[in-house]
Amino acid sequence: MSILQIALSTNASTAHRYWRDAWSAEKNAEVYGGDASSEGIGSNLCLEVAQHTELTGDEGVLLAPLQHLKSLVDHQCLFDEPHALAGRPSTLENITAYLLSQAGACHSVTVAETERLWCRMTRESASSVEMFFRQGPLTVSLRAEVDPLSGLAVSRASVLAVLSRQFGSREVLIATLKKEIKNFKSARIDLGRHEYLLVHSDS
Numbered sequence: 001m002s003i004l005q006i007a008l009s010t011n012a013s014t015a016h017r018y019w020r021d022a023w024s025a026e027k028n029a030e031v032y033g034g035d036a037s038s039e040g041i042g043s044n045l046c047l048e049v050a051q052h053t054e055l056t057g058d059e060g061v062l063l064a065p066l067q068h069l070k071s072l073v074d075h076q077c078l079f080d081e082p083h084a085l086a087g088r089p090s091t092l093e094n095i096t097a098y099l100l101s102q103a104g105a106c107h108s109v110t111v112a113e114t115e116r117l118w119c120r121m122t123r124e125s126a127s128s129v130e131m132f133f134r135q136g137p138l139t140v141s142l143r144a145e146v147d148p149l150s151g152l153a154v155s156r157a158s159v160l161a162v163l164s165r166q167f168g169s170r171e172v173l174i175a176t177l178k179k180e181i182k183n184f185k186s187a188r189i190d191l192g193r194h195e196y197l198l199v200h201s202d203s
Contacts, residue, residue: 005107008062009048012074015040016090019079020149031150033157040079045095046112047073049103065104072102089151092119093129097146100126117156129153130185135163137190138173144183154183174199 017040018032028036035041049066076083078090085098092111096119100109112118116134128145131154140163144153162180167173170189177184178201189197 005050005052006062007048007050008066009046009110010066010070012045012047012070013042014045014073014076014078014095015042016078016085016095017041018089018091018151020089020151031152033155035156040077040090043113045073046118047099048110048112049106050108050110051106062106065106069099069103069109072099091151092117093131093146093153094151095119096121096129097126119153133159133163135160137192138163139188139190140177140181141185141187142181142183143185158182170197 017037018035019028019038019040020031023031025036025038028038047066047069049062049069051062053061072084073095078085078095080086085094088094092113096109096111099111100106100121100123103109108120108122110118110120118132120130120132121128125143128143131142131144133140133142133156140159142154142159146153159181162176165176167176173189174187177187177199184201186201187199189199191197
């Protein structure tokens, strides 16, 4: 029997922050860039859980774990006691790792901070996360371990600096992605008319 992957998603409003109390304001700004804030930021997160199953149309098994995860972050301040994330940066990566640890039998958890930035963690690769960046017709994914101090897997500024450039050809774009983005894994380029070009780090 074929194994299928089913997924279910919901939204959650939360307060979190890209900030480490042990660092100076200058150090926080250097690491987190424009996201650095000692007072925190508000985000409308999109939470998605996925699970492998042999049954079709079995999304109902995901409803309880998804609602549980939502209850852990929805309308909560993640950087204040007594929340489990208090005391460490409540970055997108740390939020995703925390929710996977609470997701029961779910195979993966994906958390989107915006339509342009989301993070996925799976049971098979619980020591690393996959980050997704979308800029115009281009979606780039990177896989990396989360730094325990900053709570980041990759510098947002370094990736966006590359994606914001103008490239003369598709070939130059692909070569630049592989050369300049650390931990580059894959990219999907929207060619229009529902056609996409998939590029992998080893291709």
